[in-house]
Amino acid sequence: MKFVGVTSCPTGIAHTYMAAEGLEQAARAAGHEIEVETQGSAGLEPLNPETIAAADAVIFAVGVPVRDRARFAGKPLIEADVKKAISDGPGLIAQAVAAAEEASANPEKFAAAQAAAPAGRSGGLASKVDSGAPVGTRIRQWLMTGVSYMIPFVAAGGILIALGFMVAQLAGGKDGAIVVTKLYALTGPPKPNPTHIINIVTDFNPADGMHWAALLFLVGAAAFAFLVPILSGFIAFAIADRPGLAPGIVGGAIASTMGAGFLGGIATGFIGGFAALWISRWRVPKGVRGIMPVVVIPLLSTLITGAALVLILGRPLKALSDGLASGLSGLSGSNLVILGVILGLMMGFDLGGPVNKVAYTFATTGLVAAGTSTNAPALKIMAAVMAAGMVAPLGMALATTVRPRLFSEAERENGQAAWLLGASFISEGAIPFAAADPWRVILSSMSGSAITGGLVMLFGNTLRAPHGGLWVTPLIGSPLLYILAIAIGTVVTAAVVVTLKTAGPGPVKTELDQTEAAVAA
Amino acid sequence: MSLITDKLVVLNLDSPDRHAATRVLAQTLADEGRVTDLDGFLADVRKREEQMPTGLPGGIGIPHARSAHVTEPSLVFGRATQGIDWGAEDGPATLIFLIAAPEGGGDDHLKILAALARRLMRTEFRESLMNAADATAVVDIVTREVVNP
Numbered sequence: 001m002k003f004v005g006v007t008s009c010p011t012g013i014a015h016t017y018m019a020a021e022g023l024e025q026a027a028r029a030a031g032h033e034i035e036v037e038t039q040g041s042a043g044l045e046p047l048n049p050e051t052i053a054a055a056d057a058v059i060f061a062v063g064v065p066v067r068d069r070a071r072f073a074g075k076p077l078i079e080a081d082v083k084k085a086i087s088d089g090p091g092l093i094a095q096a097v098a099a100a101e102e103a104s105a106n107p108e109k110f111a112a113a114q115a116a117a118p119a120g121r122s123g124g125l126a127s128k129v130d131s132g133a134p135v136g137t138r139i140r141q142w143l144m145t146g147v148s149y150m151i152p153f154v155a156a157g158g159i160l161i162a163l164g165f166m167v168a169q170l171a172g173g174k175d176g177a178i179v180v181t182k183l184y185a186l187t188g189p190p191k192p193n194p195t196h197i198i199n200i201v202t203d204f205n206p207a208d209g210m211h212w213a214a215l216l217f218l219v220g221a222a223a224f225a226f227l228v229p230i231l232s233g234f235i236a237f238a239i240a241d242r243p244g245l246a247p248g249i250v251g252g253a254i255a256s257t258m259g260a261g262f263l264g265g266i267a268t269g270f271i272g273g274f275a276a277l278w279i280s281r282w283r284v285p286k287g288v289r290g291i292m293p294v295v296v297i298p299l300l301s302t303l304i305t306g307a308a309l310v311l312i313l314g315r316p317l318k319a320l321s322d323g324l325a326s327g328l329s330g331l332s333g334s335n336l337v338i339l340g341v342i343l344g345l346m347m348g349f350d351l352g353g354p355v356n357k358v359a360y361t362f363a364t365t366g367l368v369a370a371g372t373s374t375n376a377p378a379l380k381i382m383a384a385v386m387a388a389g390m391v392a393p394l395g396m397a398l399a400t401t402v403r404p405r406l407f408s409e410a411e412r413e414n415g416q417a418a419w420l421l422g423a424s425f426i427s428e429g430a431i432p433f434a435a436a437d438p439w440r441v442i443l444s445s446m447s448g449s450a451i452t453g454g455l456v457m458l459f460g461n462t463l464r465a466p467h468g469g470l471w472v473t474p475l476i477g478s479p480l481l482y483i484l485a486i487a488i489g490t491v492v493t494a495a496v497v498v499t500l501k502t503a504g505p506g507p508v509k510t511e512l513d514q515t516e517a518a519v520a521a
Numbered sequence: 522m523s524l525i526t527d528k529l530v531v532l533n534l535d536s537p538d539r540h541a542a543t544r545v546l547a548q549t550l551a552d553e554g555r556v557t558d559l560d561g562f563l564a565d566v567r568k569r570e571e572q573m574p575t576g577l578p579g580g581i582g583i584p585h586a587r588s589a590h591v592t593e594p595s596l597v598f599g600r601a602t603q604g605i606d607w608g609a610e611d612g613p614a615t616l617i618f619l620i621a622a623p624e625g626g627g628d629d630h631l632k633i634l635a636a637l638a639r640r641l642m643r644t645e646f647r648e649s650l651m652n653a654a655d656a657t658a659v660v661d662i663v664t665r666e667v668v669n670p
Contacts, residue, residue: 011569013622013631014585017638018577025642041587041622042631063573086642087578087610 001032003096004047004055004072008039009063009082016040019061019085026089032097034059039067047071054290056100059092061085073241074280074293076103104286140436145238146269147436150231151410153223154432155417160220162424164213165471171209174475177468184214227428228256228265231435235269240276246298247272251305258309260317261353262431266438271308275301317354324358336380336457343381344388344453344489348445351392351427351434359385364466379462383476386425387461387486388453390469392445393422393429394486395493402494406501411436422490425469437501444496452489459485524633525596525663527656528553534601534617539574540567542605543584546597546619555595556621562590566619574608581641582607582614591623594634598650598659616650637667 005023009015020036027034037047039062049071052058057076060066061084076099078092085092168176182195189197198211200218205211229252236248251268258264279297288296324346331339346359363385366378400407400415407415414432421429434441462477473479529549536542540563547563550556565588569575575583582605597619604613618641622634640646646666653659 010572011585011587013587013634014575014583014620014638014641017635018583018642021639021642038635040631040635042635083573083577 001056001097001100002051002054003027003032003034003057003059003093003100004052005034005036005059005061005085006039006047006066006072007036007061007082007085008066012039012041015063015082015086017042019082019089022085022087022089023059023061023092026093030090030093030097032093034093039064050294053294057096057103059085059096061092070242074243076100104289142235142238142269142273143266143438144436146231146233146235146266147432148410149234149237150227150435151414151432153226153230154421154428155414157220157223157227158421158424158426158429159417160216160223161426162220162420162469162471164215164217164220165424165468166213167209167216168213169468169471171213174472175465176210176213177471178465180210180213180217181467184211184218186218224428225256227431228260228262229253231262231431232265232269232272235266236273236276239270239273240280240301243276243280243293243297243301244273247276247301247305250302251309254306254309258314258317259321259354259357260309260313261350261356262435263350263353263438264309264313264317266435267313268305268309272301272305275304321354321358324355325362328358328362336377337454339381340384340388340453340455340457341450342453343385344391344450345446347385347388347427347453348392348447348449348493349442351431351445356389356427360389367464367466370464379464379477380457380460382466383461383463383482384453384456386463386465386467386469387456387482388449388489389427390422390425390486391448391452391489391493392427392434392441393418394490395422395444395448395497396430396433396441397422398490398494399497403498403501406498408436423470425467433497440500441497444493444500447496448489448491448493450489451492452485455485455488456482461485523660523664524594524637524668525598525660526553527660529595529597530656530659531597531599532653532656532659534599534605535603536601536605539570539576539582539584539605539607539614542582542599542601542617543567543570543619546584546599546617547621549597550591550595550619550621553595555592556588556590557592558590562586562588562621565590570608576607576609576614577641578609578611579644579647580604580612580615581609581647582617583620583638583641584617585620585622587622587624589624591621593623594631595621596634596637596663597621598663600651616647633668637663640666 007016007019016038017040020038023034023036035047035051052071055075057078058072060079061082063082078095078099080092164180165177168180172179183198184200185197186201188199200211200214229249232252232255233245233249236244248269251272252265255264255268276297279300284292343359346355349355363382367382370376370378397415397418400412404412411433418429430445459478459481461482463475465472465475476482531546534542534545536545543566544563547556547559551559556562565586566584569586570584599617601615601617604615607614620634649662650659653662
């Protein structure tokens with residue numbers, strides 16, 4: 001048989017190496033192969049991942065916690081004190097042989113035991129999922145694991161984009177926040193180059209404030225591109241452990257490209273996670289088992305997830321978008337306040353997902369058609385859409401401020417960033433809240449956004465910028481009333497989410513804190 | 522300088538307990554200028570010993586520490602024919618290896634100590650030390666097996 005081992009001890013100069021020697025001698029004497037990673041002080045040479053994948057069992061003979069323990073997830077494991085490997089290496093090897101034989105004789109029982117064990121207890125990636133918990137609880141724990149890993153991307157990307165807008169407004173005047181998203185790129189420029197795209201990789205000019213703004217914006221946008229893939233990947237990770245990562249992340253990236261938003265990402269997270277879990281429990285011949293984790297599981301689960309998304313969800317998504325878009329066009333001539341409410345509902349529903357995108361595209365398309373007119377309905381529609389899109393993150397920020405106890409630690413911190421993201425019309429700032437507790441957050445977000453959308457129409461605000469939030473205030477007609485409309489929607493959203501969370505089942509928040517604690521550990 | 526010299530070999534160790542024995546061995550390091558503060562170094566060794574005695578099956582004791590009072594990685598070898606209890610379950614230790622590593626020592630030196638630790642697991646190595654005629658023979662064995670294998 002083939003084994004891998006890890007040895008460690010408090011001082012890291014003696015027992016670690018004696019234990020490694022003990023295991024190697026014992027394995028050789030019994031006709032087995034073993035590679036031992038000595039986590040001591042004489043430099044760490046990590047085991048080759050392929051060696052780990054090919055191992056029949058893992059032996060930890062340790063005095064201090066194993067570093068990057070998650071690398072060994074899913075393997076039969078013998079864990080003992082470091083001294084045991086020194087005094088009785090043959091005994092540990094015999095235990096490892098027995099564990100490997102038992103796991104291969106009864107793979108289903110082994111997989112079940114694995115799923116029940118807390119993943120990555122020390123170091124490595126972690127999730128907090130109790131396999132014995134009711135389905136509803138487990139679903140929340142899966143979602144929360146994804147959200148916990150997504151939050152840093154929301155914060156980094158959102159704040160960078162907001163800072164980009166800020167700097168752009170300072171450096172480029174009232175149109176700065178519009179120009180910064182259009183004129184700069186990390187590739188190109190294309191030939192021909194009618195819009196005069198500037199490649200800030202090759203043509204960065206430190207003296208030009210707009211170039212700095214573009215740098216901030218482009219890096220932020222790059223971070224944002226990971227929101228849905230990371231959410232999806234780590235939902236799948238919570239479900240299936242490491243095998244879930246590849247299908248989850250790839251599925252999320254496709255959902256992102258298709259404009260399926262965070263709800264699409266949640267779907268791919270679940271599909272990818274369960275596909276990986278299902279395949280990893282297949283009973284396969286011994287010869288194939290070695291390549292299951294590195295080839296078979298990622299290959300098949302990623303194919304299943306990607307294909308399900310493209311072939312099954314793709315058309316309905318497109319049909320939904322088309323249907324909503326034509327419905328909106330049909331509403332064009334009608335009562336603007338009602339249109340504002342509907343646009344608000346759509347903006348608040350999926351925060352950058354397909355429904356949100358239809359409303360946003362409807363507004364920006366009108367903006368182009370409106371040309372230089374100063375009072376066209378299209379300018380009001382744009383104003384309503386942007387205001388409604390700012391409400392969800394601002395509402396969550398307000399709710400975490402006034403009722404911190406209803407939110408987990410990470411949510412409260414994300415709430416601080418959400419003020420800036422909301423003010424910058426970055427609706428994604430609310431995604432961590434919505435993904436962790438979808439129906440309550442989406443309901444509250446839709447309520448507030450609808451009211452803000454209607455109010456903006458009522459007040460007759462106009463806007464000739466497609467984005468930028470408060471950083472394009474000079475381009476907003478009647479800005480004070482505009483801010484009032486946003487403030488009212490924000491208060492409504494916060495009030496609704498606080499009410500729903502207060503009335504809801506109590507343990508939600510505690511679970512989230514536990515999940516986060518497990519992830520952070 | 523080398524890991525071990527004939528000044529760092531004590532062939533007739535007859536201390537009453539492991540702490541006294543460790544002091545005798547550490548004194549050679551202090552005499553050679555390899556340990557700047559004998560009591561400070563002994564406190565570091567004792568701290569490790571209190572986590573769990575370093576006695577090992579087969580009559581081995583490996584008191585050791587990484588300590589700020591150590592100037593260079595060193596090994597002191599002690600042979601206690603009558604045995605000293607070092608906390609191992611199968612009886613007293615006859616071969617004592619005091620390992621002294623400087624705090625934040627270089628990688629090469631730590632690799633030598635790692636190699637030494639591995640050799641301690643080999644019966645031939647232990648037997649040859651048990652039967653070594655004098656200090657020079659001990660130094661030769663360690664140098665041949667560990668420093669220049």
